[in-house]
Amino acid sequence: MPPPSATPHDLSCLHLRDLERIAADCMDRQTRDYYNEGADASMTLAENHTAYNKYRIRPRVLRDVSRVNPSASVLDFTASCPIGVAPTAMQCLAHPDGEIATAAACKEAGVAMGLSSFATKSLEDVKAAGGDTARVLQLYLFEEREESARLIRRARKAGYKAVFLTVDTPVLGRRNLEIKNKFKLPPHLRIANFADGANGEGKEEKSGDSEAGYTEGEKRVMPRGPVTFHSHAANPTLEWGRDITWLKKECGEDMKVYVKGVATAEDALLAIKYGVDGIVVSNHGGRQLDGALATVDALPEIVEAVQKKIPVHVDGGIRHGTDVFKALALGADFVWIGRPVLWGLAYKGKEGVDLCLRLISDEFKLCMALAGVTSVKDISKDYLVKIDRSGFVSRL
Ligand SMILES: Cc1cc2nc3c(=O)[nH]c(=O)nc-3n(C[C@H](O)[C@H](O)[C@H](O)COP(=O)(O)O)c2cc1C
Numbered sequence: 349m350p351p352p353s354a355t356p357h358d359l360s361c362l363h364l365r366d367l368e369r370i371a372a373d374c375m376d377r378q379t380r381d382y383y384n385e386g387a388d389a390s391m392t393l394a395e396n397h398t399a400y401n402k403y404r405i406r407p408r409v410l411r412d413v414s415r416v417n418p419s420a421s422v423l424d425f426t427a428s429c430p431i432g433v434a435p436t437a438m439q440c441l442a443h444p445d446g447e448i449a450t451a452a453a454c455k456e457a458g459v460a461m462g463l464s465s466f467a468t469k470s471l472e473d474v475k476a477a478g479g480d481t482a483r484v485l486q487l488y489l490f491e492e493r494e495e496s497a498r499l500i501r502r503a504r505k506a507g508y509k510a511v512f513l514t515v516d517t518p519v520l521g522r523r524n525l526e527i528k529n530k531f532k533l534p535p536h537l538r539i540a541n542f543a544d545g546a547n548g549e550g551k552e553e554k555s556g557d558s559e560a561g562y563t564e565g566e567k568r569v570m571p572r573g574p575v576t577f578h579s580h581a582a583n584p585t586l587e588w589g590r591d592i593t594w595l596k597k598e599c600g601e602d603m604k605v606y607v608k609g610v611a612t613a614e615d616a617l618l619a620i621k622y623g624v625d626g627i628v629v630s631n632h633g634g635r636q637l638d639g640a641l642a643t644v645d646a647l648p649e650i651v652e653a654v655q656k657k658i659p660v661h662v663d664g665g666i667r668h669g670t671d672v673f674k675a676l677a678l679g680a681d682f683v684w685i686g687r688p689v690l691w692g693l694a695y696k697g698k699e700g701v702d703l704c705l706r707l708i709s710d711e712f713k714l715c716m717a718l719a720g721v722t723s724v725k726d727i728s729k730d731y732l733v734k735i736d737r738s739g740f741v742s743r744l
């Protein structure tokens with residue numbers, strides 16, 4: 349990873365909030381709204397960010413910080429920093445190179461990438477572009493199990509090291525701007541891992557067939573491209589015992605199984621009970637249950653319950669290097685960022701994702717140095733305090 353630069357490369361874009369603003373002008377309204385909005389009143393979306401403000405860093409001084417090492421291990425890979433690219437669907441809406449550009453940027457930066465199963469580039473092409481950094485395939489477990497099994501087989505063959513089963517989507521959240529904009533995937537784009545039998549063994553689905561049994565509210569997020577599987581994302585039948593057992597068997601020894609979207613200690617304990625390899629504390633970037641706890645607020649009880657038995661990752665609202673530091677200090681092993689990467693893509697394709705990753709990883713490295721920490725493993729709750737609404741400061 350390049351060292352934190354005293355002189356940033358792109359003076360129009362000094363941090364991720366700049367990137368958000370600049371990217372907003374690079375996207376059509378449908379894309380911008382789809383990427384940026386939260387569910388319902390977007391309360392959880394907002395709180396995912398603001399919740400970080402109640403923590404402050406306790407910096408230590410007079411420690412030689414001339415060498416700071418921000419690298420971190422994730423899924424048997426040494427990443428340049430403990431920040432990965434979260435799986436987000438349909439990246440070709442932002443830029444024609446879509447997930448391929450993201451993967452190439454991750455490879456260059458040594459940053460782990462998660463690929464959405466609703467990607468607009470095939471998982472094989474993304475793996476080829478991302479190499480070792482393309483480690484995770486995000487999975488929605490479809491009611492039609494063979495569809496998921498096919499995807500898992502392909503991911504194993506391509507060399508993915510983990511599946512992240514998204515579990516916060518038993519039904520799709522209500523995203524009002526999608527409804528207002530009548531969101532649909534433009535006809536020139538495809539959900540690449542399913543469309544046109546691109547999975548090599550796939551069957552083609554007639555538009556509309558997959559919607560049987562769904563209510564109008566669930567159907568409306570379905571991009572009406574000629575062939576899509578969007579509504580399959582929501583599967584209300586999933587349950588711990590039967591489905592996790594099935595998934596672990598399909599993934600075998602080659603791929604780890606994480607559950608993405610855990611928000612309580614109770615579910616974290618069930619994840620351990622059913623033999624899951626790791627947890628991503630997530631509320632889907634505030635796109636599912638509005639009014640759910642901000643992820644950084646859910647994190648402490650989960651870390652406490654898990655007792656380091658399995659890795660605990662977190663995503664949602666992470667926009668600053670200091671947010672990454674705070675999440676790790678609260679016990680997260682790794683963090684993921686979603687929307688900022690989409691903003692980078694929309695701004696300048698791969699170059700924009702390069703910029704996004706550089707901005708946040710430079711900030712994180714700078715934060716480590718200023719807090720007096722030279723190694724990620726040393727970041728602990730000793731470096732944080734919590735500040736309440738009346739300004740009362742407490743140690744953790
Ligand atoms: C446009 C968009 C599409 C997403 N698509 C998926 C997806 O296909 N699967 C999934 O598990 N999560 C998906 N997510 C959620 C992200 O993986 C991640 O949890 C979230 O974006 C993190 O919050 P952040 O955007 O505030 O960083 C999506 C998020 C966004 C913004």
Ligand SMILES: CC(C)CC(=O)C(=O)O
Nearest residue numbers: 437466520578581632635
């Ligand atoms: C295909 C969608 C359900 C992707 C998604 O998870 C999202 O838009 O948040």
